[in-house]
Amino acid sequence: MKNKLKRLIYLEEYISINGIKQFMFHLGTSYDNPVMLFLHGGPGSVESLFTCAFQEKWEEIYTVVHWDQRGAGKTLTKNPDKLPTIDLILQDLFEVIQYLKKKYNKQKIVILGHSWGSVLGSVFIRKYPEEVAYYIGVGQVINMLENEQVGYKKVKELIEQADDKRSMKRLEKIGEYPGNKIVFNKKFLKKCDEVRKLQGKYKLGMKIDLALWITVFKSPIFKFSDIIAFMKIFQANAKLHSFLGEFNLSNEPAIYQVPIYYILGGNDWQAPYIIAQKYFEEINAPNKNIYVIPNAGHMTMMEQPELFFDALLEINNTEVKNKCHFIQKSEDIAYDEYLESKVR
Incomplete structure (x- = not known):
């Protein structure tokens, strides 16, 4: 049974994005919750197959949408010859967000980027800050060469x-x-x-290891074609790997127009947390916070799911308070202007 948790929002679909059919997987409990778009790692390593391992509590506070990017997972299976460049995938991401905003009647979308997804997410929020409520970087990549x-x-x-x-x-x-x-x-x-x-x-x-593959096989959306797609990721994402090899966030000022949150594994040395931690200190953003999760490596949300959720809950609560404060301040300003007009 696919929707064993009886979620209000449970949807697998292929949507026409930037000229090709691309796969999305939606899970959530309320249409009132903010929409989080999960940008998977790799390039090419989809994480839509791991939702049952870490995501159940997330769906109480977010509608979580997994997107198999061009050159990855079910999107690659459906479009084996439509391969990504950085410009193509940024345009894909823009169109995915427009679709989600319209579908869920939201002004902005929350982005969570993991590993390669943190590269894609960081580039996107600089280019299109008006589309994003806030950004969460997990296994955040700052400088690929320094990482290695x-x-x-x-x-x-x-x-x-x-x-x-x-x-x-x-x-x-x-x-x-x-x-x-x-x-x-x-x-x-x-x-x-x-x-x-x-x-x-x-x-x-x-x-x-075997435990990871068992998690994949237990996924309600798993198909054997997903394994074939995984075996093709390096060839399919060659142009993205070229971009990734030269990636360095520190080449530009660490100034962001959206709130920035990092959730890092305190034992992650695949994308070493100490590099992201140092960069985070330089960030200038409307709001920011960093969480270093003990005894967690690169798959932070799977290795310490409870502590990871605690961080997400705090981030969500902070943003809700900030939004309420902004609305109240805007109403106060409008009321003051109204009183001034009466005096005149």
Whole structure:
């Protein structure tokens, strides 16, 4: 039974976005709740298949919409030759938000970006701040090259401390990593895959194991074609990987026109939390806050779901209070202007 929780909002659909049919999965309990668009990682690694592992409580305060991006998941399966560039996917995202605003009668949408989604989300909110109520970055990527440098150094440090000779031999076989520039070719991807496995072993990053695949297979929307799509992500997202390799948020002033929230895993060294933490200090935004979740790695919301939800609840409550304060202030100003007009 797909909608086993009897959610008021439960919808799988393909919508025409920027010339192709793209997949969205909606879950929620009230049409009055704010709409959160979840931007998945990768590029190409959809997280619509993991909703049952972490999202149940979220749906009490948000209508959560997962979108399989161009070049990913069910959207890739339906459009195997319609592959993404950064300009295409930004336009896709803009159109997805217009659709959601109209469907749910909202003026703005909340964006949560995880890993690659945090790159896409950060670029989008700079370009279209008027479309976004606020932004939540999870596994936030600041500088891709620095990510790999710091993450590699950390796993090497732990391997040395553990006197893990077998893992040290694997590191030595990798050789220089990541180099002075990231180019997502076969050679780099092979090295990166080995580093990720070692990070997973030491609980520093996402671990792709049997438990993860069982979660996928239990998803109410899982199809075997999703596995085939996952196997194609590097080829399908080659142009996005090129953009990602050179990505560095610090190249521009850390000035944002929307509230910014970061939820980071205190043991995330795949997108090292210490880099995002340092960058966050520089952020100038209407409102901001940062949450570092202990004993959580790159899949923060799955590894510490209760603490993650507590952070989301606090963020939502803060934004509700801010909105009420803004409305009250606007009403006070309007009333003062009315009184002044009477005096005249």
